[in-house]
Amino acid sequence: MLGRRMVTVRELRHDDDIDTVLTLCKDFFAEYEGHHKEFFETDNLSDADISGRFLESLESDSSATIVAFMDDTIVGYASVAVREQPRFYKIKKIGAISALMVAKEHRRKGIATRLLDETRTFFRRSGVECYTLYTATANQATIKLYERNGLTPLHNSFIGEVDV
Template identity: 25%
Template sequence: MVKIERAQERHIPDIIEIWKEFMDFHKERDSFFTRSKEGHVKFEEYLKEVMTSERAQVLVALEEKKMIAYLLASIAEHPPVFERSTYGSINDLAVKREHRRQEIGSRLLTQVQEWFSQHGVKRIEVRVATENEVAVSFWRKHGFKEYLKRMYREL
């Protein structure tokens, strides 16, 4: 049985391992996602910071006490020129390869949506790698739609 709970400091090593898999999966689609040598160290520092923030939520999915997924989200702000500048940002949703397509991501999303609602958030945004068709499909299935296209050019 899969249990969803708020991440604790003891979960950090397992979150980092899933993050590495998540980044490597994306690197296969776009070299932009290549991890730096110290990427995992910087990510650990970032995790410790957000795990203590009242404006962030890190959730983990555990199966028989083994971590199989995590979700990292925060309450963010667009510039104050917009009527509704506050929004929920889903930074990462990563499920171990062998546990995908088992509704674990959906359960994590449901729980973070409840947390956002409790904090008065009315809009949730997520950035999705264009080449990750599985993720694009997942987010569309859950009612997310495009409103911007982020573009780049190498110099």
């Protein structure tokens, strides 16, 4: 409960408002394009491309979309997936959070932390002990959020360009 408004966090269902998740996803892409032009190519991305990804997660045992509701409105989401690693890895099964977004007007209310908690519940149920997520190095507010929630930096990723 935030103030008098109830926040509920759970997996996306068929009868949920996919259009709101789609809008949040577009906001996520736009925000990350601002951090680095190479993050996403959204000029030719259709709504069907994006919503198809969320609909696929409804039918999958290895992926899910976690949604946060304030009252009856979706105000945030996290996309999660589990994959098997090759035999030579010490960690055989790993989770990944590929997106975590809270609507700007609902940030700093604990919703992202609630989403992270629910992603860990999904991973625990899936037999996953470790998970990864990525964010832009310029996204310091999000990095601090992740650190407050017990995540630690794993490695640095670099991007280079090649003349084609």
